[in-house]
Amino acid sequence: MKNRISRLPNTKISTAFKRLLAGNLAVLLNKELPVPRLQEAKDIHLFMAFTGYAYKYTLNLTPDNIAKFFDGEDWIVKNRKDTVPRKRALASTCKGNTEEI
16 A cells, blocks of 8 residues: 555644734724624633633633722632642752752
């Protein structure tokens, strides 16, 4: 049997990400989309861009994750599940002691 994969065309796509600049965000922020589904996708994308939340965390947010803080403003309160405490050596002067961070 011949190697069929070797006959396929090379369709390598660059996976390099381009930075989203403030001007691009401003254009997207002011853009009105006629389809509600696209408007919602745009709003979610802007939310993630401004907050730094990943898609999977954004989908799991609920109104319970909004709380008033010391400044009287609404803040997002959500612990990330993928953060795992690690042990780290503090310095060579600690003689092997570790502290959980």
